[in-house]
Amino acid sequence: MPDSAHQPSRSTAGATDFDVVIVGAGFAGMYMLHRLRGLGMSARVYEAGDGVGGTWYWNRYPGARCDVESVQYSYQFDKELEQEWTWSEKYSPQGEILKYANHVADRFDLRRDIQFETKVASTTYDEGNGTWSVVTDAGETVTSGYVVMATGCLSSFNMPKFEGVEDFKGASYHTGHWPHEGVDFTGLRVGVIGTGSSAIQSIPEIAKQAKHLTVFQRTANYTIPARNAKLAEEYVQSIKADYSGLRERAKKMPSGYSFPFNAGSVLEVPEEEYRREYRSRWEKGGTAYLGAYGDLLLKPEANKTAANFVKDMIRETVTDPAVAELLCPTNIIGCKRLCVDTDYYATYNRPNVKLVDISKAPIDTITPEGLRHDDIDYQFDAIVFATGFDAMTGALFNIDIKGKGGESLKEKWTGGPQTYLGLTTVGFPNMFTITGPGSPSVLTNMLPSIEQHVNFIADCLSYMREHGHSRIEPELQAELDWGVHVNEVADLSLRSTCASWYVGANVPGKPRVFMPYIGGFPRYVAECERVVENGYQGFQLA
Numbered sequence: 057m058p059d060s061a062h063q064p065s066r067s068t069a070g071a072t073d074f075d076v077v078i079v080g081a082g083f084a085g086m087y088m089l090h091r092l093r094g095l096g097m098s099a100r101v102y103e104a105g106d107g108v109g110g111t112w113y114w115n116r117y118p119g120a121r122c123d124v125e126s127v128q129y130s131y132q133f134d135k136e137l138e139q140e141w142t143w144s145e146k147y148s149p150q151g152e153i154l155k156y157a158n159h160v161a162d163r164f165d166l167r168r169d170i171q172f173e174t175k176v177a178s179t180t181y182d183e184g185n186g187t188w189s190v191v192t193d194a195g196e197t198v199t200s201g202y203v204v205m206a207t208g209c210l211s212s213f214n215m216p217k218f219e220g221v222e223d224f225k226g227a228s229y230h231t232g233h234w235p236h237e238g239v240d241f242t243g244l245r246v247g248v249i250g251t252g253s254s255a256i257q258s259i260p261e262i263a264k265q266a267k268h269l270t271v272f273q274r275t276a277n278y279t280i281p282a283r284n285a286k287l288a289e290e291y292v293q294s295i296k297a298d299y300s301g302l303r304e305r306a307k308k309m310p311s312g313y314s315f316p317f318n319a320g321s322v323l324e325v326p327e328e329e330y331r332r333e334y335r336s337r338w339e340k341g342g343t344a345y346l347g348a349y350g351d352l353l354l355k356p357e358a359n360k361t362a363a364n365f366v367k368d369m370i371r372e373t374v375t376d377p378a379v380a381e382l383l384c385p386t387n388i389i390g391c392k393r394l395c396v397d398t399d400y401y402a403t404y405n406r407p408n409v410k411l412v413d414i415s416k417a418p419i420d421t422i423t424p425e426g427l428r429h430d431d432i433d434y435q436f437d438a439i440v441f442a443t444g445f446d447a448m449t450g451a452l453f454n455i456d457i458k459g460k461g462g463e464s465l466k467e468k469w470t471g472g473p474q475t476y477l478g479l480t481t482v483g484f485p486n487m488f489t490i491t492g493p494g495s496p497s498v499l500t501n502m503l504p505s506i507e508q509h510v511n512f513i514a515d516c517l518s519y520m521r522e523h524g525h526s527r528i529e530p531e532l533q534a535e536l537d538w539g540v541h542v543n544e545v546a547d548l549s550l551r552s553t554c555a556s557w558y559v560g561a562n563v564p565g566k567p568r569v570f571m572p573y574i575g576g577f578p579r580y581v582a583e584c585e586r587v588v589e590n591g592y593q594g595f596q597l598a
């Protein structure tokens with residue numbers, strides 16, 4: 057039973073400790089708690105960290121900031137909150153986003169139902185009672201009618217098994233689990249492994265401090281300058297004057313994010329014209345670069361036009377031609393998630409920065425003094441692992457989730473995730489996954505996607521209560537059909553064609569399945585609405 061500091065308020069039904077247990081106090085868990093309170097349901101949130109904020113609590117590496125404009129990467133469920141909070145920059149830094157998460161927690165008095173520094177070790181479905189039994193790493197057990205996994209898509213960090221890593225005598229860090237007190241690299245010899253978004257944001261900052269920085273690159277990545285800037289007071293006021301208009305425009309976009317999008321084909325446009333368009337988007341900055349033409353992620357020849365322009369920019373920026381060539385990606389632009397940076401390519405012009413290509417031979421071993429690659433020994437005072445995440449399923453598999461008949465989620469998903477709408481899975485009644493695999497999630501602006509899922513779950517629980525139901529589980533056929541649809545739309549996009557974390561390629565042994573739903577936010581929302589209008593079609597309610 058819970059300790060005295062966290063005595064559960066009995067569930068409204070009375071048979072369990074809580075109506076709902078929520079795992080994670082990031083943006084998803086916080087809003088879920090708020091909605092459940094509004095329904096008069098009791099909930100307990102378990103959070104591993106000692107504060108709210110999820111991804112923005114853990115990812116404190118230098119240079120960490122949002123790559124969706126902050127005025128859109130924010131909650132929209134409360135109009136007063138929207139008006140009272142003011143973002144200072146176009147892409148706010150991690151610290152400001154974390155401050156926002158804390159502001160929301162205080163404003164809605166959320167902390168009293170969040171148990172911090174507590175991991176959920178297991179959740180087991182009791183078929184007899186139709187309830188979940190949740191066990192924490194402190195050995196505490198509570199029961200609930202429902203569990204909601206608000207565990208995040210990129211929260212379980214990926215630490216590859218480098219030989220000798222425990223023998224390294226210097227300091228080592230992972231970008232996804234950065235020390236709260238920060239790290240001072242001044243005067244140090246630093247190695248960074250990885251060149252994904254986290255590395256691309258942190259490398260320019262680390263290079264400014266370090267005596268010498270060596271970057272180990274396995275796959276070159278495309279990145280577009282952020283052109284980040286302080287937001288002018290007039291701009292903020294204009295956004296606040298029509299926040300609902302902005303949100304509505306965003307909801308119509310496949311990414312749930314409003315930006316200038318041209319649906320036309322680049323293949324019908326003269327080279328001079330499309331290069332002018334790419335230059336204009338390069339100058340404005342951000343991921344809107346890929347919104348230049350509608351077929352960039354559909355046809356390889358269209359994609360090449362956008363990729364080649366970025367490569368030209370790399371060659372223009374980086375003074376050493378050999379380094380520039382190494383930085384030029386060879387794959388499809390946008391296949392791996394497009395990165396957004398501040399001075400990334402220019403950083404390689406610094407005399408204290410060296411780029412090492414590890415695409416042909418992997419790192420041999422971490423040594424006590426640094427690392428060995430291709431028979432060369434590198435000496436470091438610090439190594440930064442910017443090696444990403446076990447995306448979308450990692451955080452769920454870190455919990456021993458057992459459904460009907462004692463089946464574990466990990467076993468069920470051995471060949472890849474199977475879900476209905478990315479929200480539920482057969483065999484695990486009364487369990488919801490916010491932004492789970494099979495939902496638009498990581499291909500969209502996460503905040504509106506989170507809100508849409510939370511609203512779906514809250515409305516569903518309210519409907520069930522009104523109709524005297526206490527058990528919900530998807531039908532097998534609905535899950536199978538949704539899986540077929542998720543795969544069909546994935547096959548239409550170039551995004552599913554490369555070795556990215558979208559397909560689990562970054563984690564050895566992970567099944568190669570395109571995990572998010574790429575049909576777009578509006579189509580997905582319409583499908584959810586249709587399901588609800590038809591009395592939760594595809595679900596068994598009991």
Ligand code: NAP
Binds near residue numbers: 210442445
């Ligand atoms: P990532 O994109 O998965 O990048 C990991 C990097 O580590 C890749 O360059 C990868 O190389 C390399 N790597 C992995 N295992 C390796 C090994 N064994 N040996 C050598 N290199 C290895 O991870 P991330 O940069 O943390 O970003 C993940 C996602 O988080 C992003 O795509 C984005 O969605 C999100 N994110 C967002 C922001 C933002 O909003 N601004 C910032 C950071 C992250 P390969 O490419 O060859 O696998």
